[in-house]
Amino acid sequence: MKKPLYFLLPALFIMLFLPVENFSQSGTAVTFRIGTLGAEIGVVRSLNSQFNVRGGINFLGYTHDGETDPGEGEYALNYEADLNFFSIAALVDYMPFENWFRLSAGLLINTNDVTGTGMIADNVVLSERTVYTPEQIGKLELTIEPSSAVSPYIGIGYGNPVASDKKLGFFFDLGVIYQGSPDVILKADKNSMIYPTTDPNVHDNAKVMEDAIQDIKWYPVLTFGLSYQF
Secondary structure, three states, rough: OOOOOOOHHHHHHHHHOOOOOOOOOEEEEEEEEEEEEEEEEEEEEEOOEEEEEEEEEEEEEEEEEOOOOOOOOOOOOOEEEEEEOOOEEEEEEEOOOOOOOOEEEEEEEEEOOEEEHHHHOOOOOOOOEEEEEEEHHOOEEEEOOOOOOOEEEEEEOOOOOOOOOOOOOEEEEEEEEEEOOOOEEEEOOOOOOOOOHHHOOOHHHHHHHHHHOOOOEEEEEEEEEEEEEO
């Protein structure tokens, strides 16, 4: 999947120079939030009493590795799983009642993915003369990622970081992003024994996995944060 990381970056800088209507404070706040997209550093700019524009960079990384506990007649597997979240958001907030309640919509450049690797931990012994090493069998590599690099967002929120009477504030947001049915990529060395399981012309296991998770098109977003207005 193509991942245009810098598509929204100019919009984030333009926000800082938009005019502010009748505002006693600066109308610009920096924000820090944490939630299901990871940690975010962002900026909010007020346009008037009903509209704000905001942008942010979200990031999260997590790695877990280990060895499976094999059952009888099975082999242990060394594995590693990585959660790699990175996205850039550009959003508009609408406050219909000119208070703390917000309706939000916008776009995210969504490069979030989950990756993993797996390899047999020990030799596979079929007979005294037939032994295969983990390297001969090979390492399986898995990637699950959104089918679209640009994901629309809709949501609601509480709190206005750029209210005229506020310096330090608290806010939260609840919404969803649409990222389409996930894409699954399976890879292995072409010289390994496990390679045919990744070859779509032999066993299209990636397609089987995609079909199993095709309904996971929406990703929930729940964030809590703090803001400071200059």
